Amino acid sequence: MKATHRSAEERYEHYRELARRSATDALPIELKNQIRFDKINFQALVQAKSWDESPLRKLDWDWSREYDLYSFTNPKRFELSIWHRHQLCALSLGRPTWSGARLRLDSLEAAPHNHPLRAKILPLTLLALEEYAEQIGAHEIRIMKPVNEKVRDYYSSKGFTYNSHGDYCWRSIV
Numbered sequence: 001m002k003a004t005h006r007s008a009e010e011r012y013e014h015y016r017e018l019a020r021r022s023a024t025d026a027l028p029i030e031l032k033n034q035i036r037f038d039k040i041n042f043q044a045l046v047q048a049k050s051w052d053e054s055p056l057r058k059l060d061w062d063w064s065r066e067y068d069l070y071s072f073t074n075p076k077r078f079e080l081s082i083w084h085r086h087q088l089c090a091l092s093l094g095r096p097t098w099s100g101a102r103l104r105l106d107s108l109e110a111a112p113h114n115h116p117l118r119a120k121i122l123p124l125t126l127l128a129l130e131e132y133a134e135q136i137g138a139h140e141i142r143i144m145k146p147v148n149e150k151v152r153d154y155y156s157s158k159g160f161t162y163n164s165h166g167d168y169c170w171r172s173i174v
Contacts, residue, residue, distance in 0.1 A: 019132035047088035054112035
C-alpha cells in the first residue's frame with residue numbers, strides 16, 4: 001500500500017470514527033447501552049455470512065467477498081455496522097462522489113431475520129451518514145439503486161426525492 005493511500009485511509013477512518021461517536025451521542029439515553037455503531041470488521045462479516053441462506057434477503061451482496069475490494073479501492077468510504085447488543089442488525093457502505101460534494105450510500109442491508117431494530121435501520125444509519133457527510137464537506141446524501149418500489153417509497157417518506165435518471169434517492173443536508 002502506498003503511503004498516500006495509507007494516509008487517506010487513516011484520515012478518513014478518523015472521520016468515520018467521529019461520525020459513529022456522534023451518532024451514538026445522538027441516541028436517546030435508553031438506547032445508548034443497547035445500540036452500538038461500529039466499523040465493518042471480521043465479527044460483522046462472519047455474522048453477515050449467515051444472511052446468505054435467508055429467503056427473506058432482498059440484496060444479492062456477498063459482504064465477506066466484496067467488502068475487502070470495496071474498502072481498499074475507496075479509502076474515503078463510509079462504512080457502518082449497527083449492533084443491538086451482540087446481534088448484527090445492519091451493514092452499510094458508501095463513498096463520496098468524485099467532487100466530494102455528495103455522499104452516496106451504495107449498500108444498506110438490514111439483517112433479514114427479525115431483530116429489535118427492524119424499523120429503525122434507516123434513521124440510525126442516517127445519524128452516522130449525515131455526520132460523516134458533514135465531516136467531509138458533502139452537502140447532499142444519495143441512496144443508490146433502491147432495491148424495489150416499496151423501499152424507494154419508504155425513502156421518499158423520509159424526505160428523499162427519487163431521481164429516476166440516476167436511480168437514486170437524494171436529500172440535502174443542512
